[in-house]
Amino acid sequence: MDSPGERALARRTLLAGTAAAGAGVVWGAAGRAVADGRGQARGQGVVDAEVARLEQGLIALRGDIHRHPEAPRQEQRTAAVVARELREAGLTVTTGVGGHGVVGVLRGTRPGRTVAYRADLDAVLPKDIVGGGQAVAHLCGHDIHTVVALGVAQVLARLRRHLDGTVVFLFQPAEETLSGARALIDSGVLERTCVEEIHALHCGPFPVGRFAVTPGFGMPGQDTAEVTVSGPDAPDAARRLAGEIGALATVALPQTPADLERIVADAQLPDGPLARFVALRARAEEAKVSVSYRCWPQEWYVEVREDIRHLAAVYAGAGVSFPAEPFPAMVCPEHDARVLAQHLRHTLGRDAVTELHAAFPPFSGEDFALYLDRLPGTFTFLGVRAPGAPLTTSYPHYPDFAPDERAIGIGVRAMAGWIAERTRSR
Numbered sequence: 001m002d003s004p005g006e007r008a009l010a011r012r013t014l015l016a017g018t019a020a021a022g023a024g025v026v027w028g029a030a031g032r033a034v035a036d037g038r039g040q041a042r043g044q045g046v047v048d049a050e051v052a053r054l055e056q057g058l059i060a061l062r063g064d065i066h067r068h069p070e071a072p073r074q075e076q077r078t079a080a081v082v083a084r085e086l087r088e089a090g091l092t093v094t095t096g097v098g099g100h101g102v103v104g105v106l107r108g109t110r111p112g113r114t115v116a117y118r119a120d121l122d123a124v125l126p127k128d129i130v131g132g133g134q135a136v137a138h139l140c141g142h143d144i145h146t147v148v149a150l151g152v153a154q155v156l157a158r159l160r161r162h163l164d165g166t167v168v169f170l171f172q173p174a175e176e177t178l179s180g181a182r183a184l185i186d187s188g189v190l191e192r193t194c195v196e197e198i199h200a201l202h203c204g205p206f207p208v209g210r211f212a213v214t215p216g217f218g219m220p221g222q223d224t225a226e227v228t229v230s231g232p233d234a235p236d237a238a239r240r241l242a243g244e245i246g247a248l249a250t251v252a253l254p255q256t257p258a259d260l261e262r263i264v265a266d267a268q269l270p271d272g273p274l275a276r277f278v279a280l281r282a283r284a285e286e287a288k289v290s291v292s293y294r295c296w297p298q299e300w301y302v303e304v305r306e307d308i309r310h311l312a313a314v315y316a317g318a319g320v321s322f323p324a325e326p327f328p329a330m331v332c333p334e335h336d337a338r339v340l341a342q343h344l345r346h347t348l349g350r351d352a353v354t355e356l357h358a359a360f361p362p363f364s365g366e367d368f369a370l371y372l373d374r375l376p377g378t379f380t381f382l383g384v385r386a387p388g389a390p391l392t393t394s395y396p397h398y399p400d401f402a403p404d405e406r407a408i409g410i411g412v413r414a415m416a417g418w419i420a421e422r423t424r425s426r
Helices: 004-011 044-066 076-089 142-158 180-186 189-193 234-246 257-266 300-313 334-348 406-422
Strands: 092-097 101-107 110-120 164-172 197-207 211-213 223-228 277-285 288-296 319-321 353-355 377-385
Touching: 044 076, 044 142, 044 406, 076 092, 076 101, 076 142, 076 164, 101 142, 101 180, 101 189, 110 142, 110 189, 110 406, 142 164, 142 197, 142 377, 142 406, 164 180, 164 189, 180 189, 197 211, 197 257, 197 406, 211 334, 223 234, 223 300, 234 277, 234 288, 234 300, 277 300, 288 300, 300 319, 334 353, 334 377, 334 406, 377 406
Parallel strands: 110 164, 110 197, 197 377, 211 353
Antiparallel strands: 092 101, 101 164, 211 377, 223 288, 223 319, 277 288
16 A cells, blocks of 8 residues: 555645636636636735735634633633634534534535645643643644634635635644544544545744745654552662663753754754654653653654663563553655645745754644544644744743734735635646
């Protein structure tokens, strides 16, 4: 059987074509506006005009969602807001999918392909905020993801008469716990809607107006291990073993803003220090060592597991267990990411795209991985760093995360044109 990457490459190609006679909007190759039968240059320019009308309302809506963060699997209010906005835009809406998930379906007026766009609804738990937090908070940008997706739905709904195919908007609960994508997939929504590919944005520590594509990379998965030791000196042995296992890490958690800046820079270096890595934490508690780690490429899990067993074997009576299979890495199809990069350069300018050469960030995962295990698609970072702002204001999970809201309109512009193009028939 072909690999997922080979299947993605075989199934996906940039689609351009001629609009039906009399059509007022044409999305051409790589998102460029082309002339219709009346000689009018349209396409992305029409999308941009719609975004300009909607942008301030979307920013206000983001503020409302931001002020009412909800923990994973508790996204009732956010889901209700999303369902209301989708219905007002004229989409067919289903709620309660995989928990508090919301699915909106927008059908164009001409035959075409079925393309999905995913956004996540939940906020960050206090324990997952860098340095710890006091309450659930939108410190990962999911409020922006949700509003960008709503903006794309509203723009394409206004242009429905020119839209080919079908767009399925998936508003997913519980991304922070890596359980929401599985819940939506298990609900059968992908099969019921006959989705052929899927796309998403995520806030990232890049200048506002810039996107970071991840051809052949993505985000690491996660694995865990537990090691127990015995004997009268078990606590001391556990501390020593934790130190030895911790030394397997090749990248350390950032301690300063300079560390963060270096990680962002390293991710953009071909064959740089993050092209292969192990990010690992080992914690000793009495006679037990708890291990959590991520690595790239994901095949490295096999070697890391063997290394942990080897280190533990030195301690008499030590037992090693791996409670579950590793959560899969998110691997973005290389071809699709490069086509998207071409689209973004034509739409927003040549300087609008940065290419990552590493799984990023090395300390975080994404359950969008489960969709890309089944479908081709793209996952792209939306730059939200304001000019002159500290990097932590655009790096998810930091307590001072404060994205530049101009990214909302930029994200809608880019994704509305991109999704409309992807629905075009072969």
